[in-house]
Amino acid sequence: MSNFQVDRENTAFMQAVAFVNQTNQNVFITGKAGTGKTTFLKYIREHSYKKMAITAPTGVAAMNAGGTTLHSLFWLPFGTFVEDYELRWDEQDSHIYNKSRLFSTIKLTKQRRAILQELELLVIDEVSMVRADTLDAINVILQSVRRDMRPFGGLQVLFIGDLYQLPPVVKDAEWNILRDHYSSVFFFNAKILRDSPLVMLELNKIYRQQDEGFISILNAIRNNQCTNEMLATLNSYYQKDFVPKEEEQYITLTSHNRNADEINSAKLASLSGKMLNLKAVVKDDFAQGSYPAEETLSLKIGAQVMFIRNDSGDERKYYNGKIGTVKHIDTIQGTVSVTFPDGSEEVTVKRETWENIRYNYDKGQDQIKEEILGTFSQFPLRLAWAITIHKSQGLTFQKAIIDAGTSFAAGQVYVALSRLTSLDGLVLKSIIPSYAIRTDYQVVEFAQRAQSQSNINEILEQCQRNYLGQILMNGFRWDGLLVETSELLKSMEERNIDGKEKAIQFFQEIVKQLQTQEKVAHKFIVVLYDLLRDKDAIDYDLICERSTAAVNWFLPRMDKDLIEALTKHIEEYQIRKRTKKYVDELKAILLDYKRKREQLQHCLIIAETLSKREDFQTAMLDVAVQVKTKEKEVLAAQSADEEGGKKLDTKDISLEMFKEGMTIADIADKRGMVAGTIYGHLINFVGTEVEATELIDQGKLDRILDVIRANPDKSSSELKMLLGADIDYPDIKIGQKVLGL
Template structure:
């Protein structure tokens, strides 16, 4: 693919920021081609999804509903906002949660057919799984499509959804209105090259076609049209039954034997995603079109190229192309059903083929529905839009044609046949007002770093998870003191301090224009190192308390609902611990994100069975980070005094100190085998170490 300046700029935004992007363009402007270029060349972990099975197969991705396990029916925003429950956590299994946590880029193709409530639901799921309140949980969203083309299916659910949304389109979603989406338009049309025809299409697209332009278009209508004039044309119509009747009637009119070609289907390939007929019935003389681009690299045919069956012999098909009269032997093509999985070693999202569909890439094409024609191009077509009933149908049908001369109208096109929703016209006008450039890219790169950094101090997911975790344990025997300690640590020493730090300290520093790059500002880095030390200690302590809260319960007393919740909470805590561990030595946020992904990959979930099989350890270390610090301190003191380490303090005493965390000399002297003498000798130093571990300093207070 030859890239222009717009393509290059979009790629830079994708590679260097996590800004949500809406990529649009007129019919035939190369949106799908660019999508495939992004898939092949962008280094981010990505997934490609689409609203329908056929669109997903064509884009090389999966359906939105299968990827996000979206329930059918209207998805009310009020329900999504209260969606943090045991049921919602269990809905996303452990493996899918890992995949979503490691996702960098989500591409939604054919966005015009995605409903507003579905986009809000995707945002809600990603925020919940990834523990972030940022748009789509911090995943970069690339939406590709033309709102002037086919709309979403919403009519049955609209009586309910209309109470929540101004319109059914993706841009009516709450998250779209709240997020700083960047809009890019591919404005060069490759399908047509006649300026007059392009002007007609553009005016129909936006719903403001003039009487003069409509008159030019209607010169393609002939009241005396006969069968010979349209024998090489494909008919585009609005309704399935009309299309089916035309194709069946024309096939039966042909003399000769009917040949049946059965598709070869392997593995998992859902019937609703079949890209071609499972049983393709053809006769010599049948009018057909290709439904897939030539994958051999020879470009001998493309999706939408038309021809006529010249002959069929011994299972082989010869076709004569209608555009140049050349003959070609058709070979079967293979479509793959893609599934996304996470590489346990690299932390990358891999595509795997779970099934295949092999069939000749042909379809009877005396007629085709306008809906199925989206994305196709035709040299010659009969357009029937007299019964157009939905936004964009007339534009989609007419824009399939490469030239005005190759187009024949079954009936004159009238103003009432051109349906264009004013909501879309207003949205597109506003969306295209601002055009991002290279200067804006630099600002967004800096802003992305800032937002990712602030996100590090967002503990909303941990807070929600802990509340749910505690509510389940309350139904069982729950240690009140541990619950009190956990609540105090989380709410007072983590969340309140984090909010204060971000609002009163970090945000002010980041707003200073003299700090152009976070990772080159020693002032900011020093504050981050101190903050990392504080929160690392607090979150490590919190994780230990959480572990003890559920580990202290009898297995028979615990509800099985606890395990998805405790895993959700523990992995979120592990992610924060890892992030704060790597923050002081990171040179970019990518270093931190890569480390967090490894934690997600290697986390071993607890379960009822694993808890039963777990044998008690000989020695359980509470607060192992502090314990290791005490071991190192003891070794250093022993070397200074030239005495054995055990004479300073025994292992058992160090374990008790790391467990009980004494805050005064009096508390320290009460630890068994410690005594007043050692408290006098080592007490002040040990109290200082414990205070440092717990983050007790004047940094945030």
């Protein structure tokens, strides 16, 4: 499986995963520096079955998150958004957008609309820098495109960030307009969130700092509770004339780029030896403002450098923020060797590649896919005698000199201090004034809501039931099919195809059938809504009974009146003249009919799950994976049919891709499944097509085999108890396959 390791004893982390994967609830994941917000995002990216887009407010933040910018995804103009603002249409208002002007400015192509309509999860990373008016603009766009007036058009939004870090940027002229509509520019003051509260979860297990005294001071700064004694403790580390020894490898954190550049340039110039300028390789479309590393990296032997990426290899020899010294530069081989003062193994790195992506929707596979627009390749290093506080966000340092002079901006004290693992590595070049450690009271007030949600498990289970109820009702929504088919019928008059009149008559009958089915579906949705409305006394058995009856009414009508009829129509018209485009459109509609049929069958699974309340959490996981996996299999089979190829079993498809050299993560991404599903597919071939050690390392396999041999009569759950938490059930299954059990 994936090399990704997760701390499953981190309760808040696992609750957050459940909210994202098993509900449609909008969630804000926050946490102090070093609590694993970046790790959480990576985990969701690898382990969520939902069609998602990952975004961030800035180009660099988007690159680091592995996504795109909010402005790029939604084609947002740069300016101020006030939905009902009365524009004067003079130059002074040129940067102000109301709803009408917003829609006249953005370019919502058919492909862009398809993406926004099909998304199931929108991730917004580094949300501390997102403005309230930006979020309201996004909401207006989503409600319009998705034809749904629920918050964000019914799309689940996952917000990730720490509000105690860098705040949104707003100019005085912009705030003069916004102040009449918002109490602050922080995202949580967006109008759309006033009536649709977020579930807030705070990751509170700190992995960065272990110094309890330091943690207490950082917490006090966050909560506006920093005492005079705490401030005095911090300022006791003030050493104006401190000059570190080179081998101590301190990094200076400054408030401005200019200061950091001057320090790095001076230090580099003081080294003897030849300076080498290592240029980045930029291909195709990659905006300069989004470069994640220096376009030209100037290095000498002996230069102090910092890694700006985690080691993607299995050995994890370096991490984002680790500081070392350049030992060797090989321009022929294209490598840089770095040593470390702690005696850890020397690392030789090559250029790494960042991708500028945009999202596209592939209807045939029902996937949101990433299209690479351009790449940026550079050594994952930067000079590390100094860095700005802004660029230090997300990094970890053992030793740092904080030199912000008198220009501490909002949030900068906390960001700078929280980069350190302990106070032992702190040196202040300037005294921290008391005003610089005040946190915006609205941020403190909002953050305290997360701490007050003590009944989070009850909220989670209710959200899970609501989610299943929503999926159940969505299964009986016919409006999408009716609109799509009606639009095709309307377009028939303008078409020049052989057999046009017969085709018109055919679709008039199809629309009539859909209208009849839509009326029945609407009545059943009303029934479902009434059954689900009384949350304290929901009769899940009755829901299961009614849903089963409804599905059994719809399925034969869908098969005969829609799917079979349209299939025959396609067969007839694909041999006629001038019908290729028409037939392609018919196949797309047929795919939607088949997907709706699958949704109806999934409704039975969901209804049964709701009625089985004794093991709800396990059932919830089964539904999440089963529903999505089955849908992907139908789509894959449809694609195979369209290509005239042999319909492969879904496990065989995964095997073929694995034998072609693709990793499990790559196969999961390509097929739109979670990695665990692909892993399960491949386990079936252990002992025949796949070697066990291709899926699990030899040491772990030997442990499993020893325990199974010693306990041949034990069940899988009993074996797992004996093997420990690092062994999963699929691992045990591999061992059993090896032994022929």
